Amino acid sequence: METMTARPPTSSDVARLAGVSQATVSYVLNNRADSRVTEETRAKVLSAAEKLGYVRHAGARSLKTGNSGLVLLPLSDVPFGPLATRFIEDLDHELTALGYTMITYGARQARGMAAARAWAELRPAAIIVDTVKLTSASVGLLRKAGVKAVVGISPKPSTLVPTLVADQTEIGALAARHLRSQGRRKLAVIVPREDGLRDIGLDRREGFGAGLQIDLAFDPASAQEVLPLLRDIDGVFAYNDEYAMLLMSTLADAGIRVPDDIAIVGADDLPLARLLRPQLTTVALDISGTAAAVVTFLASLIDGTPATPPRLWTTHLIERSST
Amino acid sequence: METMTARPPTSSDVARLAGVSQATVSYVLNNRADSRVTEETRAKVLSAAEKLGYVRHAGARSLKTGNSGLVLLPLSDVPFGPLATRFIEDLDHELTALGYTMITYGARQARGMAAARAWAELRPAAIIVDTVKLTSASVGLLRKAGVKAVVGISPKPSTLVPTLVADQTEIGALAARHLRSQGRRKLAVIVPREDGLRDIGLDRREGFGAGLQIDLAFDPASAQEVLPLLRDIDGVFAYNDEYAMLLMSTLADAGIRVPDDIAIVGADDLPLARLLRPQLTTVALDISGTAAAVVTFLASLIDGTPATPPRLWTTHLIERSST
DNA sequence: ATCAACTGCTTATACGTATAAGCAGCCCTC
DNA sequence: GAGGGCTGCTTATACGTATAAGCAGTTGAT
Numbered sequence: 001m002e003t004m005t006a007r008p009p010t011s012s013d014v015a016r017l018a019g020v021s022q023a024t025v026s027y028v029l030n031n032r033a034d035s036r037v038t039e040e041t042r043a044k045v046l047s048a049a050e051k052l053g054y055v056r057h058a059g060a061r062s063l064k065t066g067n068s069g070l071v072l073l074p075l076s077d078v079p080f081g082p083l084a085t086r087f088i089e090d091l092d093h094e095l096t097a098l099g100y101t102m103i104t105y106g107a108r109q110a111r112g113m114a115a116a117r118a119w120a121e122l123r124p125a126a127i128i129v130d131t132v133k134l135t136s137a138s139v140g141l142l143r144k145a146g147v148k149a150v151v152g153i154s155p156k157p158s159t160l161v162p163t164l165v166a167d168q169t170e171i172g173a174l175a176a177r178h179l180r181s182q183g184r185r186k187l188a189v190i191v192p193r194e195d196g197l198r199d200i201g202l203d204r205r206e207g208f209g210a211g212l213q214i215d216l217a218f219d220p221a222s223a224q225e226v227l228p229l230l231r232d233i234d235g236v237f238a239y240n241d242e243y244a245m246l247l248m249s250t251l252a253d254a255g256i257r258v259p260d261d262i263a264i265v266g267a268d269d270l271p272l273a274r275l276l277r278p279q280l281t282t283v284a285l286d287i288s289g290t291a292a293a294v295v296t297f298l299a300s301l302i303d304g305t306p307a308t309p310p311r312l313w314t315t316h317l318i319e320r321s322s323t
Numbered sequence: 324m325e326t327m328t329a330r331p332p333t334s335s336d337v338a339r340l341a342g343v344s345q346a347t348v349s350y351v352l353n354n355r356a357d358s359r360v361t362e363e364t365r366a367k368v369l370s371a372a373e374k375l376g377y378v379r380h381a382g383a384r385s386l387k388t389g390n391s392g393l394v395l396l397p398l399s400d401v402p403f404g405p406l407a408t409r410f411i412e413d414l415d416h417e418l419t420a421l422g423y424t425m426i427t428y429g430a431r432q433a434r435g436m437a438a439a440r441a442w443a444e445l446r447p448a449a450i451i452v453d454t455v456k457l458t459s460a461s462v463g464l465l466r467k468a469g470v471k472a473v474v475g476i477s478p479k480p481s482t483l484v485p486t487l488v489a490d491q492t493e494i495g496a497l498a499a500r501h502l503r504s505q506g507r508r509k510l511a512v513i514v515p516r517e518d519g520l521r522d523i524g525l526d527r528r529e530g531f532g533a534g535l536q537i538d539l540a541f542d543p544a545s546a547q548e549v550l551p552l553l554r555d556i557d558g559v560f561a562y563n564d565e566y567a568m569l570l571m572s573t574l575a576d577a578g579i580r581v582p583d584d585i586a587i588v589g590a591d592d593l594p595l596a597r598l599l600r601p602q603l604t605t606v607a608l609d610i611s612g613t614a615a616a617v618v619t620f621l622a623s624l625i626d627g628t629p630a631t632p633p634r635l636w637t638t639h640l641i642e643r644s645s646t
Numbered sequence: 647a648t649c650a651a652c653t654g655c656t657t658a659t660a661c662g663t664a665t666a667a668g669c670a671g672c673c674c675t676c
Numbered sequence: 677g678a679g680g681g682c683t684g685c686t687t688a689t690a691c692g693t694a695t696a697a698g699c700a701g702t703t704g705a706t
Binding site: 006007008009053055056057058059060061062063066068075101103104105117118120121122123140141144145146218220242245246249252253271272274275276277 | 329330331332376378379380381382383384385386389391398424426427428440441443444445446463464467468469541543565568569572575576594595597598599600
């Protein structure tokens with residue numbers, strides 16, 4: 001309370017208390033190898049900084065050095081599960097190790113020029129963002145604002161920016177291959193009606209290949225509606241495990257047996273997949289090691305070295321009892 | 324590509340192109356009411372800024388004005404579902420409307436002094452953070468760094484900072500009341516073994532009152548292990564809907580009927596609650612309006628006006644078929 | 647006609663930091 | 677014992693912005 005009105009301590013305050021110049025404080029606190037400072041002076045500075053509760057001003061530093069050390073990760077519209085959460089955590093960990101500060105920017109609906117302006121204000125070193133949020137003009141703005149690495153995430157490579165390709169088609173393809181290997185021939189694919197999910201669903205469907213497309217909202221009523229479409233179907237790929245669950249509960253109510261009448265493959269290997277009865281066969285995504293590769297990639301771009309974007313994940317099928 | 328080496332345009336660049344002084348540019352772009360600028364000059368400035376792709380430097384602005392307009396929301400260790408996501412989005416929306424920039428800070432495991440220092444570097448106007456990440460010293464550091472509103476989130480009010488109380492006990496209490504009203508007397512409460520979840524679970528258990536506490540990891544094997552404990556139980560409150568699902572699938576395998584043998588109440592009203600068979604009775608949280616109240620509260624603290632933290636949610640029971 | 651008040655700008659400055667450049671004092675070397 | 681080079685600092689400066697203060701030119705009141 002006694003410090004309410006006092007302004008935050010600066011490096012000059014630290015210098016004054018330590019009896020040295022502000023420059024010396026800066027040299028000490030940044031641990032510059034080429035600065036020759038006595039161990040004694042160093043200790044004085046560190047103790048003064050500690051005593052004052054000094055914290056450097058990121059804005060001032062960014063102003064002077066021309067880069068903020070920030071990496072921006074504007075959140076996608078897609079509600080993300082354990083997988084994406086894990087990836088973000090890994091990414092943060094790797095970036096911190098390299099001295100960057102990762103920030104996930106809140107406004108999900110933000111896109112286009114207005115969003116780009118907001119991002120550019122922070123003068124980040126890099127930004128990783130869903131390509132649907134980018135336009136040619138906004139990429140230009142970001143580049144002009146000094147953002148070294150503008151990296152997209154998208155199911156398909158973008159022409160605007162280097163893109164981390166989240167290839168959805170191989171997920172569908174793997175599901176299709178498995179269903180066919182089980183002798184299923186009358187196939188269908190569930191595609192979500194929900195906005196953020198639909199495009200992903202269509203890509204998974206594309207990879208699946210031939211089969212009846214069934215649009216489904218995440219809602220029991222919607223599932224009830226599409227039930228007749230499954231009359232003549234013996235294998236379904238369900239976009240993801242949650243939609244598979246929705247389908248399975250509806251099928252159970254209708255007395256349709258899984259997998260005897262209809263085999264079902266989900267995707268994403270969510271925790272609930274093992275809890276369903278029958279347990280759900282699903283396409284799992286493996287992202288271990290991805291964050292490190294992405295960070296290496298970012299570092300290259302920031303250095304100006306050309307580099308190839310890494311793959312985001314590998315896929316494999318986990319066979320359980322629903323097929 | 325032609326602008327790769329050029330440094331980002333500054334307000335002085337805009338001024339030069341528009342043929343006015345840098346000060347005029349600043350007055351125009353900040354739309355200051357007390358600044359007297361001709362419509363003609365204003366147009367010249369805006370067009371020059373547009374042409375150059377000018378974006379102001381947030382760091383420099385924060386340096387000059389002494390505040391960054393940032394609101395920090397370091398993510399909690401608790402994996403959050405649709406509810407928390409919705410709250411964060413609402414919060415962002417409200418804060419944007421007031422001219423603040425909300426940032427969700429990545430490092431989940433970050434806490435204590437190191438984290439506080441990282442937060443303080445950005446000189447945010449406010450920070451909302453799980454109180455387990457705070458210490459007396461770190462709160463002091465943040466205050467000293469000029470953070471006007473240091474606000475905690477926690478199941479219990481904190482002595483360190485004004486706290487948004489996420490009261491878990493009323494959830495447990497509501498579940499207990501419902502089970503008793505159904506004539507259930509031999510009650511048990513599921514408490515998660517997982518780190519971030521356990522404390523929340525214990526609070527829900529506390530609100531539940533008398534009953535057997537069963538510690539459960541989110542894993543079918545763990546559920547199998549605790550099954551014998553349910554021999555003499557006729558009503559279970561399951562921490563949340565996901566744990567309820569785990570329990571239900573294990574009970575079904577064991578031939579124990581829900582709700583005939585055991586009634587089950589979940590919490591959080593996750594989408595999957597309606598997809599379980601029987602459909603899951605659950606304690607729902609209502610957070611509509613909370614974000615707006617929180618922002619009002621923050622604004623008060625930033626102004627220096629004393630204010631009382633708002634409630635985070637209200638609860639109500641949704642009765643379905645599992646009880 | 648005089649001067650105060652207003653208009654529409656410009657000039658000057660400070661915010662906190664990183665770092666280039668400078669500068670005493672000392673140690674070597676020959 | 678002169679001077680070159682090193683050590684351990686200090687001094688000075690620029691980054692981009694917001695805003696207080698100043699200042700010509702015009703208007704209005706008396």
